[in-house]
Amino acid sequence: MADEGNNKEKKWQTVLKFLAAYLVAAWTFLQFVDWALLRYKISPYWVDMLLWVFIGIIPSLAIYLYNKDRINQKVLKLREKIIFPLNGLVVALVLFFGFGNSDLGSTTKEVSFTNDLGEIQTETITKQEFRVGVPIFNFQQSAKDSTSLWLGNTINKLLEIDLKQDKNISPEVSYAENTIDKIQASSVFNKFFVDGEYTVENGIYTITPTVHNSKNGKEIAKKTFTGPDFFALIDEISIYIKNNVGIVQEMQDRYIDLSIKEMTTSSMKALEAWAKRDYDEAVKIDSSFTLAYFYNAVRRNRYSHGELEEKYLIDKAYDLKNNLPIQSQFEILMYKHIIYNRWEDAEKLIGYQLEIEPNNEDYNRLLDIVYSETKNIDGHYQHALERFNQNKNEENARSYYTSLIFSGKFDDAINLIKAYELLSPDTEEIQRIKAYTYLSANKLEEAEKTYATMKLKWPEETIYQKTIDEYIAKLKTSQPNFDYDAYKGIYRTINSEQQIEYFQKDNSYFIHYKNQLMNRAFALNSDVLLSLDPGWVSGTKHNFQKDSLGNVYGVIVNQFNRNKTYDFYYYKETEEITNAYNLLKSHQFDNLEQTFEDLVTKYPNHWFLKDALKYVQYRKKQGNKALLKQYDKIAGTYGTRTFWVEKGKLFYKRDNLPKVEIFPIGENRYISLSKFETHYGFEENKDKKIASFSWSYHVANKEWIKAENNTNYILKN
Missing domain, CATH: 2.40.128.50 (Lipocalin)
Structure with a gap:
C-alpha cells in the first residue's frame, strides 16, 4: 500500500512538472502570437481564443499525463471516453459563444474615396471594433481662477482633436462633474476614461491628466505636465494617454501625428475665442485658424444664417485645410458639398467618413440630414437599424427610435421604449417618449393614461401639455380634415x-x-x-x-x-418666387421688373416682394455710375458695422453676424435678401456726419419702425 501511495505521489509530481512546463510553453507561444498578430495587423482575439483553448484542455491533459502509459496503449476507461469529448465540446461552446461574432481577420481595412481632384485614393485604417474608446471629461481647476476657467472645457476638446489622428483610438468629449456620472457614461462601451486638473500661474501651465478604469473609476495612470507652451503640453498628454490605454508604439507609428498647434492656432487669445464659440474674433486674431472658419460655417449652415457667409466660411476653411489630417480635410469637403447643396456628393463622402468612424455622432447626424433633405425615409430607417444592431448605445437607440416613428413602425418603437423603460422606469424623459409614441400610433387611451401619470409625478402646467390635451380631445370626436x-x-x-x-x-x-x-x-x-x-x-x-x-x-x-x-x-x-430672387441675387435684370410686378399682383400678402421691385426700379432709374457713387458715400466702418464695395456690389457685416449683400430702394435706404424684416438706413446729422441705423417691420401692424437708440444709431468712424 505504501509503494502504491508513493507511486501515485510521484505520478502527480510528474504531472505537475509537465503542466508547469506546458503553461510556460503556452505562455511563451501566446507572447509570440501576440507579437505576430500586432506585427501583421491580425485580430488580437486569436490570443484570447488560444488562451481559452490552452486553459480549457488542462483537465483532459492532466488525466492523460497521469495515465499516459495506459492511454498510449489505446486503453481508455469509460470516464475518459466521456471526459475527453465533453471537455472538447465545452471548449468549443465557450469559443463559439465568446467569439462567434468577433472579427478574426485583419485589424485594418482599406477604404477608397474620390479626392477633391476627382482621383481615386485608398487609405488603410484600423477597424472600429479594434479601436480603444476613451471618453475625455472636462478638466477641473486646482486653484480657482476666472481668467483661465475656459480651459477646463478646452483641454478635452483639443485632446480629442489630437487623438483622432490615430485610428487605433476613438476619443470622445464628455461632460460630468463626479466619478459616478463618469462611470455611468463610459463603462458600458469603454475600458477607460480620462479626466484631470490644471492650473495657470505666471504664464506656466500645469496639467495633470488621469487615466481611469471605466468600470470602477480606479486610477490607472496619473502624471503632471508643466511648461510655458500650452500646445506642446497637449501633444505630450496625447501620447501619454495612448501609451496608457494599450496603444503601443508600433501601432501609433501607423498614423501621422501633427502637432495641435499646427492643426489649430499658436495664439492663446484666438484659442480662447474659439473655445467660447466667438469664431469671428478667433479669425481676427489668427486669420489662418482653419477650424474657427469651419466650425462657424457649420453653425451658420445649421440655422441658415446666410448663404453668402456660409459659402465664404467653408471656402476659407477649404483653402486652409492642408494643415489638418486627411480625414479632417474630407470633413470640410463634406460640409462644402452640403452648403453648396450637392447632396449626392455629400452622401458619398459621409459614407466614406462613416467607414472610418462608424459611431461618429456628427457624421451620422449629417447623413440623417441628407436623408431628410432628400425625403429618403427608407434610407434613414435602414441606416439607423444597422447602427443600432452594431452598437446598442444611447445615441444609436435614439436614432433608431426616430426612424421607427418616421417609418410608421409604432409597435417596434413601443417595444424599444419598453426595453429601456425596464432600466429606468421613473425617468421623465422616457415616459414622455413613451407617451409620444402612443400619440403617434393614434393609441389615444394609452397616450392619455401615460400623460395623466406624468402629470401626477411631474405636476407642472405647461403649454406643451395643454396643447396635447387639446389634440387628444379633438381626436376623440373626429379626425381632423387637414388640407x-x-x-x-x-x-x-x-x-x-x-x-x-x-x-x-x-x-x-x-x-x-x-x-x-x-x-x-x-x-x-x-x-x-x-x-x-x-x-x-x-x-x-x-x-x-x-x-x-x-x-x-x-x-x-x-x-x-x-x-x-x-x-x-x-x-x-413658390418656384416662380425662388427663380425671381435667384435672378436678383445674380444681377440678371432682363425683364425682372415685369417679373416682380406680376409677383406683387399675384401674392399681395408677400409685402417683401414690393421691396425687391423697388430695388429693380431704383437701380434702373439711377444707373451703375450713380449707384457706385452712392455706395462710396456710405462705405466705411460704423462701430461694429462695416459697409464696403466689392466688384460693384455693396456688402454689410456686423460682428458675429453674417455677411450680406444689400440693395438700395432709395438714396438712404437698403434691403437685404437674408432678412426681409430689416432695412438699413443712413442719414446725415446736424454735424454733417453720416449715421447708420435700421428699420424693423412689424408684421401685425404692417408698418416699419425706425431704431434710433444708442445701440442702433451709430456714426461713421
Missing part, C-alpha cells in the same frame, strides 16, 4: 434664410427645417399642424394663413418651451 394639397410646399422666414418644407409620405405629415432633421407632424385641425419633441416639453404649432380668396400665403409658427412662446413668420415660396 394637405393646399399647404404643402416650401415656406421662407422673414428674419433669416431658413426654410420649412411641409410634405406627406405614406399618409403621414412631415415638417422639415432646412439643414435639420425632419419631424413627424400631427394635424390639430384643418389648418394647423403640430410638431412635438418626444422627450422634452417643447414643440411648434404651425398655423397656416389664408387670404380673403382662401389662398394659402404663409404660416405663423408658435415655438413653445414649457410656458415660453415665440412667434415666427414664414411665407410660401
